[in-house]
Amino acid sequence: MSVAPPKIVEAKNIMDEMVSLCVMEGIARATAVKALRGLCRYFGGQQIFLPRFKRNGSDTGDTVRGVIDDEVGDAEGDKICDTIMRFFGGVPIYIPFERRAFRVEVAMDIYEQYDGTQDKQRELCRQFQVSFTHFYRLWHLADEKKKKTPTLFDFSDAEKF
Structure with missing residues (x-):
């Protein structure tokens, strides 16, 4: 068998x-x-x-x-x-x-590491070998994922109950 x-x-x-x-x-x-x-x-x-x-x-x-x-x-x-x-x-x-095979994971890494400065943006572009435009596309992808992912202790709408 x-x-x-x-x-x-x-x-x-x-x-x-x-x-x-x-x-x-x-x-x-x-x-x-x-x-x-x-x-x-x-x-x-x-x-x-x-x-x-x-x-x-x-x-x-x-x-x-x-x-x-x-x-x-x-x-x-x-x-x-x-x-x-x-x-x-x-x-x-x-x-x-x-950056192609693990697009979401790379996007989440960029989102977590980016502090809003141009120096950090350049460093992350070099690290992940992406262009300026692609960097922001990945950052926004991770931002959308974060917004859609519920957190365990999210009490922002607690007053409704």
Whole structure:
């Protein structure tokens, strides 16, 4: 009797699929996102060949493992690498830029770090490799997300009760 592979739902890009698979393997979503964002920062815009299995001597495999381990530590990094190599190894894959694959996360980072000064805006544009216009689009995207997200202890409308 064969076991059907896990079904991936609503994956927008390969990074969404990788995050979903890591979560199915018992890795916390935040940890998987952090590791894969690091992978996108390092390899973004490139096509790489991941080995299917963990083996010594594969330059790309060792680099991927090193990048992920630097982001989340050795124990979690090994689990994440094993997962993505098992499902995506053996074929060349395109690694998207971080700002494309993790658009909402980058927008939230910009929103939280931006203090309204031009110096900080320039620093964040360099850090996330975005233009001035795209910076503000991302900032407004995060602002809208924040407005739509209810907080646990929001008492602004308490007088209605």
